Amino acid sequence: MRKTALRKIIIIPVYNEEENIESTVESIQKNALDFDYIIINDCSTDRTRKICEENGFNVINLPINLGIGGAVQTGYRYAYEQGYDVAVQVDGDGQHDPKFLEKMAEYLKENDVDMVIGSRFIEKKGFQSSAARRIGISFFSILIKILTGKKITDPTSGLRMVGRNVMDIFSKDYPRDYPEPESVVAILRRNLKVKEIPVIMHERAGGVSSISFKNSVYYMIKVTFAILIERIRKY
């Protein structure tokens, strides 16, 4: 593969991100010049759609709310059908810094891996999330280590870059809600290569996280079951 020939796209799933969407796209246009982008508006109820259309952003508006998994999968389908070689998921809330995308793309290509995850916990710099969340994340990390033998320090990271083969897999089959840890295990189970590189994440600039305290119990139970069942799937 030649360096210049790679077509790369950023998938930005958004739900009610009127406060952040403009700065997210600006930051991409400033810091990730080689990348195209597609915003997947998951039927936001605020002004997200209007802001995207007024600014002429490249956006897909979903007619009903599909949840994060369905929205991201729409992005992977778009990327796959449009013939992109590399797709990366960047959250629309300003947590992910587009500065790291070029580094991730180089790593993906040079090391010939199938998925590169941006991890907060390798260098332990930047926003480290709350203590409770870190405990949950390391629980999943240990569970994945036991079940697949692979070490993933940040299995909940939404900053993931994939090549065409994984794009194809994800566009056909992607978990509906809280998809990150489960889909990493699905890729590992197919004996594809997943690597992490250190990134610095920010605290979200505005809006609210999709995982409230009320949902966190459901989150832990659901993702645990999902990972366990993923382990006994055959590919």
Next chain:
Amino acid sequence: MMDIKIQLIIGVIVVSALAVIVNMIRKKRLELRYALAWLLVGISILILDCFPYLINWLAEQFGIADPVNMLFFLGFCFSLMIIFVLTVAVSRMSIRIKQMAQEIALHEKG
């Protein structure tokens, strides 16, 4: 005290049901999101079935003479709960389908 016979029967039924559910999720014919309640109910009934003194204690608190009836009563309550949750899910889905049909129709009109 619960009879060992009924304990065994309940145990076998619940374990086979759980196996069927897990297998269906594995083959992606069942979405984990909706199957989760069934898994949790199955596991709780299994726990109660394995440790009958929990059931005895609960039955005493509720004033139920035969502990096995406590198990049946709990199963009944769980089932009602799941059915209700499913009714909510169906309502939500019918709203979403309507919304989507309208969206497609409006699109076609241009």
